[in-house]
Amino acid sequence: MTADAQPISTTGDQHDDHAAGAHVVEHEERDSHDSHRHGATDKQYIVIAAILAAITAAEVTISYIDIGPIFLPALIIMMAAKFLIVVSYFMHLKFDSRIFSFLFYLGLLLAVFVYIAALATFHFFDG
Amino acid sequence: MADDEGDRSGEGATSPGEKTSGDGAPDLGNEPHEHGGTVTDTLDEIPMGGVPGPGPVADEQRAADDPNRLTSLPEHAEHRDADGGHATTTGLSNNKMAMWLFLGSECLLFGGLISTYMLYRGRLSGEVGPDQIYDIPFTSVSSFVLLMSSLTMVLAVSAVARRDLRTTKVWLSITALLGTTFVGGQVYEFTSFYREGLGFTTSLFSSSFYTLTGFHGAHVTIGIIMLLALVGMLSRERVTGDKSEVVELVGLYWHFVDIVWIVIFTLVYLIPA
Numbered sequence: 001m002t003a004d005a006q007p008i009s010t011t012g013d014q015h016d017d018h019a020a021g022a023h024v025v026e027h028e029e030r031d032s033h034d035s036h037r038h039g040a041t042d043k044q045y046i047v048i049a050a051i052l053a054a055i056t057a058a059e060v061t062i063s064y065i066d067i068g069p070i071f072l073p074a075l076i077i078m079m080a081a082k083f084l085i086v087v088s089y090f091m092h093l094k095f096d097s098r099i100f101s102f103l104f105y106l107g108l109l110l111a112v113f114v115y116i117a118a119l120a121t122f123h124f125f126d127g
Numbered sequence: 128m129a130d131d132e133g134d135r136s137g138e139g140a141t142s143p144g145e146k147t148s149g150d151g152a153p154d155l156g157n158e159p160h161e162h163g164g165t166v167t168d169t170l171d172e173i174p175m176g177g178v179p180g181p182g183p184v185a186d187e188q189r190a191a192d193d194p195n196r197l198t199s200l201p202e203h204a205e206h207r208d209a210d211g212g213h214a215t216t217t218g219l220s221n222n223k224m225a226m227w228l229f230l231g232s233e234c235l236l237f238g239g240l241i242s243t244y245m246l247y248r249g250r251l252s253g254e255v256g257p258d259q260i261y262d263i264p265f266t267s268v269s270s271f272v273l274l275m276s277s278l279t280m281v282l283a284v285s286a287v288a289r290r291d292l293r294t295t296k297v298w299l300s301i302t303a304l305l306g307t308t309f310v311g312g313q314v315y316e317f318t319s320f321y322r323e324g325l326g327f328t329t330s331l332f333s334s335s336f337y338t339l340t341g342f343h344g345a346h347v348t349i350g351i352i353m354l355l356a357l358v359g360m361l362s363r364e365r366v367t368g369d370k371s372e373v374v375e376l377v378g379l380y381w382h383f384v385d386i387v388w389i390v391i392f393t394l395v396y397l398i399p400a
Contacts, residue, residue: 049278063397079393100227107231111238
């Protein structure tokens with residue numbers, strides 16, 4: 001190898017190394033990015049959707065049959081389950097930063113508080 | 128705005144206030160500008176208000192004049208944090224945080240509307256009440272359609288994360304189609320209720336019912352417009368910045384519309400008055 005060729009070769013190797021390193025970093029960033037964004041695979045999403053559809057079918061079914069005093073709690077529990085599944089998996093809140101969860105659930109908590117306050121107002125002041 | 132941040136922080140970008148000549152060396156003021164003059168020549172062009180300070184406008188102007196400024200960078204070259212967003216003080220994407228904050232405020236809106244309906248659902252006038260007019264099988268099918276639209280939306284988000292734009296556009300279009308089906312069902316439902324004698328001002332029940340479900344329908348309609356606009360923008364390469372984040376943000380809005388309907392379907396339709 002000539003002395004003239006050495007720098008060219010070295011420069012080329014460095015360029016290749018740099019390109020390869022950049023590619024690896026890019027690939028790792030993309031993997032991290034994707035796994036963060038995904039949280040679940042497509043098949044898992046389909047299974048989750050099937051579970052949601054099954055819960056909906058169960059809700060409709062028990063609205064037609066008499067199951068006694070557990071009717072209302074059962075409907076509320078199934079509704080809450082569907083809500084949490086969609087928020088956690090489809091909206092990726094389970095895999096995302098807790099700050100996002102805080103922002104969303106704070107709004108939800110305030111909404112429930114508004115409902116309780118409105119109920120209380122009607123209870124105490126409705127003539 | 129986000130692109131500008133990425134451009135400035137990207138490789139090859141100059142720091143604010145620093146000028147470079149065409150070969151990348153610092154511009155000391157003697158190099159001719161593109162329009163032929165020097166830096167001292169440009170003093171004549173300075174407005175009467177004085178020399179612009181080192182504010183953001185001046186920085187943007189200098190960056191725009193810089194021939195070495197990168198106008199677009201590949202997505203992987205943008206300065207990103209561990210969460211995939213632009214570097215921020217929180218380490219999280221500001222766009223995503225704004226969307227979650229917006230959805231949190233939307234909880235308050237729908238919380239108030241649902242509360243109002245629950246309080247007034249028994250205030251009827253005449254014989255037309257919820258138990259007489261609700262068509263549970265029809266609404267169940269509508270609920271199923273909206274639930275499946277959430278699945279197609281999350282599959283679109285998954286596809287765009289894989290950089291598969293064609294599949295992304297297909298899933299987004301299917302989501303818009305399912306959403307349109309849901310809104311069509313709601314229009315049919317409203318029409319049939321009206322024909323049965325339940326107008327908007329018939330009773331407190333009807334007013335609160337139409338307001339609640341109408342607001343939800345309006346949100347679904349806005350979501351459909353967002354989806355179709357996104358498909359068009361993706362097709363024309365008009366989406367700047369991180370495409371996956373844009374699709375994810377639209378997805379968050381769409382899923383929120385779905386979870387609101389999950390609550391409405393149970394509390395309004397399934398629980399008897």
